Amino acid sequence: MKKIAISIGDLNGIGPQIAITQHDIIKKICHPIYCVHKTILDNACDILKIPLPKYMELSPPNSTIPEIHPGMIEAQSGRYSYESFLLACQLTEEKKTHSVCTLPIHKKAWKLAGINEIGHTEVLAKRYKKNTMMMLGCQEMFVALFTDHIPLKETNKYIKPQAIKQFLISLHQCIKMEKALVLGFNPHCGDNGLIGNEDELIAKGINLANKLIKKEVFIGPIPTDTAFSPMNRKKYKFFIAMYHDAGLAPLKALYFEESINVTLNIPIFRTSVDHGVAYDIAYRIQPNTKSYFNAITLAAHKWRLDE
Structure with a gap:
């Protein structure tokens, strides 16, 4: 079975709880290596009032061991989740593990810890000096994001034909x-320039990409409000959104529990749960684990993205 490095996420959230309660299930599909200290897992088990599963292989990060304070945003838990993630990447770079699966971090906790990057994807971009691509979804549907964690008011600055072309080419090289259906930017795709010209630039980028691929892979742009119609979801598995919420709002409405996050265009394979730390239920209620199971399953290559 493939070895998967699992970063533990924010200790005050549901990450440790998911790792502990799902270990006996995921060990049947991969060989998990958890980037965490046993002291932390013992602390989590004490809070949950459950025993620690047997045979959990651990690779602790070189970090101070903080206490768990369920539901609290703290610099200590932010720093630990960051160090756990870096170790998971290192293990995979060194071929000690096959891929990385990340449990959720809290972006504010990272900021309190003095970490400059917003989240996992930004760390990967800096670490590998690559234009990372964020894609989220499940076996039924995936959405790739042309822009991700930037203010909405700045997204139109990125809409340029050459940038669109390069993104689509890189996406096709990965998958x-x-x-694949490309979403527009403005309502009604700009109504022939009446509501902005960004969609004309997107169309040029699509044409440039298809010419280089020598095949009409990318279709669009199509108005965002009709892109995810039942008919389109029957015809397409892959969608490309120009900005975060245009693609992820419908995805999460349809597949909130199952969807996962995949980082493309980097030298390691990284999957992640597509949910947050859930401070409101951490260590009190058992969280839904479908996203974690799907992320582990893909990380172990039990199914392929382009199936």
Whole structure:
């Protein structure tokens, strides 16, 4: 079985709880290596009033061991989740593990810890000096994001034909999809320039990409309000959104529990749960673990993105 490095996420959230309660399930599909100290897992088990599962292989990060304070945003838990993630990347770079699966971090906790990057994706971009691509979804549907964690008012600055072309080419190099639907930017795709010209620039980028691929892989742009219609979801598995919420709002409405996060265009394979730290239920209620199971399953290559 493939070895998967699992970063533990924010200690005050649901990450440790998911790792502990799901260990006996995921060990049947991979060999998990948890980037965490046993002291922390023992502390989590004491709070949860459950025994620590047997045979959990641990690779602790070189970090101070903080106490768990459920539901609290703290610099200590932010720093630990960051160090756990860096170790998971290192293990995979060194071929000691096959891939990385990340449990959720809290961005404010990272900021309190003095970490400059907003989240996992930004760390990966800096670490590997690559234009990372964020794609989220499940076996039924995936959404790739042309822009991700930037203010909405700044997104139109990025809409340029060459940038669109390069993004689509890189996406196709990562995933050999047959067809993908590209969402527009403005309402009604700009109504022929009446509501902005960004969609004309997107169309140029699509044409440039298809010419280089020598095949009409990317279709669009199509108005965002109709892109995810039942008919389109029957025809397409892959969608490309120009900005975060245009693509992720419908995805999470349809597949909130199952969807996962995949980082593309980097030298390691990284999957993640597609949910947050859930401070409101941490160590009190058992969280839904479908996203974690799907992220581990993909990280172990039990199914392929381009199926």
